[in-house]
Amino acid sequence: MEKNDYRISFFKPTTQQARKNRNLIIKLFVVWAVAIFGFQILLRIVEKPVPEEALITFSPAWENIEMGNASHSDYQAIAQSMIQVMGKITIKPDDYAALKDGTGWALSKVYPEDELPDLEQDVRHLHELRGQITSLQDKEYLETKELIISKAAPALGIGEGTLLAQLLAIGLDDNLQLLAEENKEKIPRIMSLYLTHNRSFLTDTVFLGFPFHYFYSAVFLLVFFVGLCWIYCYRTDKLHAKLNFLEQID
Amino acid sequence: MKKLSIFVLSLIPLVANASNDVTQLEGSFKVGPAIILIFILSLFILVGLLFRAKDTTDYYAAGRGISRVGSGMAIASNWMSAASFLGMAALMYGTGYHGLSYVVGWTGGYVLLLILMAGQIRRYGKYTAADFIGDRYYSKTLRTIGAVIAILISIAYAVGQFGGIGLMFKWVMGIEYNLAVIIGGSVVLAYTLISGMLGVTKNMQIQYVIIISSFMIPLFLLTFKFDYFWLLPQIGYGSAVQDIVEGIQISEKSGLMNSLGHHFAIVPSPEYAMPWDPSAGQTFFQWMAIAFSLMIGTAGLPHVIQRFYVVPKARDARWSVVWGLFFICLLYWSAPVYSALGTILSSNPEVGTLSPDAIVVYTAQLGDINPLIVGLLAAGGVSAAFSTTSGLLVAGSSAFAHDLYVKVINPMARPKTQMLVARLGTLLMAVIITIIAMVDLALIAQLVAIAFSMAGCTIFPLFLLGIWWSGSNRAGAKAGLIVGGIVTLISLTYLVGARGLGVAI
Numbered sequence: 001m002e003k004n005d006y007r008i009s010f011f012k013p014t015t016q017q018a019r020k021n022r023n024l025i026i027k028l029f030v031v032w033a034v035a036i037f038g039f040q041i042l043l044r045i046v047e048k049p050v051p052e053e054a055l056i057t058f059s060p061a062w063e064n065i066e067m068g069n070a071s072h073s074d075y076q077a078i079a080q081s082m083i084q085v086m087g088k089i090t091i092k093p094d095d096y097a098a099l100k101d102g103t104g105w106a107l108s109k110v111y112p113e114d115e116l117p118d119l120e121q122d123v124r125h126l127h128e129l130r131g132q133i134t135s136l137q138d139k140e141y142l143e144t145k146e147l148i149i150s151k152a153a154p155a156l157g158i159g160e161g162t163l164l165a166q167l168l169a170i171g172l173d174d175n176l177q178l179l180a181e182e183n184k185e186k187i188p189r190i191m192s193l194y195l196t197h198n199r200s201f202l203t204d205t206v207f208l209g210f211p212f213h214y215f216y217s218a219v220f221l222l223v224f225f226v227g228l229c230w231i232y233c234y235r236t237d238k239l240h241a242k243l244n245f246l247e248q249i250d
Numbered sequence: 251m252k253k254l255s256i257f258v259l260s261l262i263p264l265v266a267n268a269s270n271d272v273t274q275l276e277g278s279f280k281v282g283p284a285i286i287l288i289f290i291l292s293l294f295i296l297v298g299l300l301f302r303a304k305d306t307t308d309y310y311a312a313g314r315g316i317s318r319v320g321s322g323m324a325i326a327s328n329w330m331s332a333a334s335f336l337g338m339a340a341l342m343y344g345t346g347y348h349g350l351s352y353v354v355g356w357t358g359g360y361v362l363l364l365i366l367m368a369g370q371i372r373r374y375g376k377y378t379a380a381d382f383i384g385d386r387y388y389s390k391t392l393r394t395i396g397a398v399i400a401i402l403i404s405i406a407y408a409v410g411q412f413g414g415i416g417l418m419f420k421w422v423m424g425i426e427y428n429l430a431v432i433i434g435g436s437v438v439l440a441y442t443l444i445s446g447m448l449g450v451t452k453n454m455q456i457q458y459v460i461i462i463s464s465f466m467i468p469l470f471l472l473t474f475k476f477d478y479f480w481l482l483p484q485i486g487y488g489s490a491v492q493d494i495v496e497g498i499q500i501s502e503k504s505g506l507m508n509s510l511g512h513h514f515a516i517v518p519s520p521e522y523a524m525p526w527d528p529s530a531g532q533t534f535f536q537w538m539a540i541a542f543s544l545m546i547g548t549a550g551l552p553h554v555i556q557r558f559y560v561v562p563k564a565r566d567a568r569w570s571v572v573w574g575l576f577f578i579c580l581l582y583w584s585a586p587v588y589s590a591l592g593t594i595l596s597s598n599p600e601v602g603t604l605s606p607d608a609i610v611v612y613t614a615q616l617g618d619i620n621p622l623i624v625g626l627l628a629a630g631g632v633s634a635a636f637s638t639t640s641g642l643l644v645a646g647s648s649a650f651a652h653d654l655y656v657k658v659i660n661p662m663a664r665p666k667t668q669m670l671v672a673r674l675g676t677l678l679m680a681v682i683i684t685i686i687a688m689v690d691l692a693l694i695a696q697l698v699a700i701a702f703s704m705a706g707c708t709i710f711p712l713f714l715l716g717i718w719w720s721g722s723n724r725a726g727a728k729a730g731l732i733v734g735g736i737v738t739l740i741s742l743t744y745l746v747g748a749r750g751l752g753v754a755i
Contacts, residue, residue, distance in 0.1 A: 010718035025365045087517035137511045163515045197524040209488030214523045217350045222579045229572045
């Protein structure tokens with residue numbers, strides 16, 4: 001073929017080489033498209049919104065609170081669930097602030113009323129220290145955190161050495177009894193947003209340690225792409241050799 | 251044994267500031283990383299000088315004397331920009347599974363590039379994308395528009411790179427972001443002007459080795475330290491992903507801490523891995539659309555297409571894609587590891603809000619990896635941005651000097667004048683890119699995605715139809731360019747508007 005000959009048609013190849021090349025391209029293209037988009041469509045078809053355990057605990061407890069017949073364990077349940085959401089990396093600052101407000105309020109409902117001012121004082125002190133320290137390993141800062149944990153965690157039914165206890169210590173504001181009306185309205189929506197996920201057998205099956213769908217998209221597809229490229233080059237070389245086809249050389 | 255190994259690793263002489271005694275991960279000037287960075291940049295300039303362009307053929311297409319594997323490494327290095335090195339992990343850190351649409355889009359596009367474009371483009375023996383468009387559609391106007399689009403794409407793409415260079419210079423030198431962009435941009439400009447494409451291609455092979463080593467070494471250390479299968483971190487981190495989904499209690503990995511003193515623990519966070527999670531604010535449609543547009547964008551990027559002009563034969567062009575994609579995938583298999591470990595290490599709210607674009611470096615820092623190795627990682631990030639930016643500047647200046655100046659304005663220009671115009675074009679582009687980078691429009695990878703959208707809407711259809719359909723003609727090409735240009739303009743307006751209104755994109 002001449003260097004500047006543009007008279008080519010993919011759908012009407014004029015030579016045997018062009019015809020075979022077109023067939024190879026179509027086959028690889030179809031396999032490629034199905035592997036990428038077909039899998040994601042399948043994922044979409046089989047998925048269902050599934051709530052996390054924390055939401056399953058939160059919802060009836062919150063309902064009881066709204067109906068005015070909540071028990072201590074209901075307040076403990078919503079606080080634990082809210083702290084769990086506050087520990088999520090994706091949480092937005094506004095949502096974090098609303099849950100912080102809610103957690104403090106739930107704590108105030110189960111904490112001895114006469115000891116609340118002391119606890120609020122400790123929280124205030126922790127916030128002041130946070131603005132002054134140069135290291136998160138500062139002794140006084142750590143001690144204050146531990147003090148808050150030792151007071152608040154048991155009231156919420158949280159073990160002192162747990163991750164939730166760590167999150168609780170830094171997730172309280174210093175006015176525990178007050179819950180802004182606006183935040184009260186937002187909290188159920190926030191909880192539902194962060195605690196509902198699209199799941200299916202493809203996401204729940206574990207393969208080589210990964211959730212299967214994650215492995216497929218993050219690892220397998222890339223191997224597959226390299227494989228497809230290799231197949232194309234190998235088959236093209238073989239085809240050119242078989243047909244004695246010479247490509248343009250400058 | 252493991253504790254002993256960690257102890258031995260920590261005995262490597264420390265020159266840089268340790269990070270575990272501060273509440274913030276950024277800070278003052280870091281001597282060790284700065285030395286590594288200066289050494290690597292000097293190496294690039296030295297190689298650039300040794301292999302500098304002697305004439306226009308060298309400058310545009312590296313004398314067409316690069317081997318398949320070498321060209322594959324250059325393709326990978328050219329491709330693995332700040333968006334891959336820094337931005338990939340950033341996207342997954344913020345949006346979980348959604349970020350994988352970028353991984354799939356950017357790698358899957360190479361299959362299209364190979365089967366539809368690579369061999370065919372080389373066969374036509376052109377220098378630049380606009381060369382092909384102008385000759386194929388017999389139109390000086392289309393050549394000019396093609397050149398302008400190539401320049402715009404190069405600028406959009408390079409803005410993200412300058413942002414990445416600025417972030418890393420800021421981290422290493424402890425200086426303000428805008429100043430870091432100016433310093434980093436000046437260095438990459440100086441280097442590109444001195445060397446041209448031949449130096450760039452040689453450098454790209456060295457850069458690839460630096461990029462991939464600096465990216466991999468911390469991964470082995472991190473997975474080893476936090477008890478995952480470290481011999482192959484790209485598979486070993488699967489357990490970390492599952493751990494994020496199910497949560498890690500303090501008791502499960504007791505004794506393991508981040509550099510700020512937080513336990514290696516996280517609340518159950520299925521949103522990290524579950525598809526199009528509501529809390530990530532991304533939908534199924536967006537996943538598919540991003541993957542698709544990145545794929546066709548990949549096959550239409552002028553600086554990527556231009557790589558196929560530098561291999562001697564069409565067969566070499568094809569095999570260089572296989573090698574290039576393999577080398578690229580080495581990095582893309584690894585980027586999610588940083589994201590997963592970074593998610594766990596920074597999960598405590600006390601860590602504060604981290605810039606997602608620097609999460610790769612922060613993960614190593616939070617993992618308490620030796621500061622010199624963190625410095626090497628930062629240098630790798632700069633190297634990745636460098637290799638792509640220099641390729642982009644060459645592609646842009648080629649379009650400026652070769653397609654606009656020589657083919658349209660002054661066909662009688664002497665080679666010396668052409669070189670001068672190419673260098674002036676490079677300088678002009680660098681100034682424009684620096685100014686836009688300072689505006690800090692979006693995440694690095696999102697900025698780069700704009701370039702892909704532009705390439706996918708304009709260059710890709712012109713090439714695809716021009717190569718494969720003899721019925722495609724000048725009028726159709728012009729109509730396609732107009733429609734593609736409008737679509738791109740709408741998406742750009744959306745981006746800038748969303749930024750102005752403070753809306754997340």
